[in-house]
Amino acid sequence: MRGENFASTAGFGLRGRVPRRRSAAVAVLLAVTGLVAGCAGAGGGHRAVISLPRAVPSGPAAEGDRPAAAQPLPPGPLGRYVAKLPAFPPAPAPTPVTVPPGPAAGWYSRIQTTDRVAFLTIDDGWVKKPEAIELLTRAKVPVTLFLTVNAIKDNPDYFTKLRDAGATIEAHTVSHPSLTGRSYAFQRKEICGSADWLAQRYGRRPVLFRPPFGNKDATTLRAVRDCGMKAAFFWTETVDKGKVRYQKGHTVQPGDIILMHFRPAFADDFLAALTAIHKAGLTPAVLGDYVN
Ligand SMILES: [Zn+2]
Structure with a gap:
């Protein structure tokens, strides 16, 4: 992994100042860069690699108030x-x-819906980057966290703060093994164990699950x-190092599930994901609200 951190924003800021008439050429250049950089990680097998030509969305979807920037x-x-966080209209009543x-x-890579x-x-x-808490608080969007117990138990309060800023905490095993082919007893211990731990620590039992690496079997x-959860999830888009990778097309579609991680480039990934959702004219919604 590249040693990217929150302080290394020079390249990002430069992209934001690219004149619009040059943005197509820049997008091609950045897409090539993304192909080179996207050699590892969960998005490596996807067909299309699209990078963000501009950090700040433009066009009709970008109009509206800017609550994130309303405060100093x-x-x-x-x-x-x-300053670059997009503002979204409220999510519609879920279907x-x-x-x-x-x-x-249930097993879903996306939610079948026409809701925007x-x-x-x-x-x-x-x-656990401290700026994630400030960014989520300012963005005022719902996110779903699939948390691994062994990854968070050294500082569970960090995720309490994220929860209080609008995150829903769901389960992602105790130790992050690949579950495919493992015994029922092994899988149950990892899956129930994570739901139990999260329930005890955060006061709400998870109802959704994501298998590590997206690997699952029957x-x-x-x-x-059996562990009391309703559904498990793969994903439609991935975000890494500030770039959104699409499995299909190059726009977020209604019902798509975007995967990112708590990584050093959290701020770049979070902004890239929200910008892609905003450019598509969509609004972030609570995943758990869309599964009965
Ligand atoms: Zn994971």
């Missing part, structure tokens, strides 16, 4: 990120899908259901 901006690099009855939990919404999910929890979905 924080000093330094964080202020520049806050949830119903998990099929039976012994297995998308779902931002953030996994693991190893890297045993996984049975254990998820």
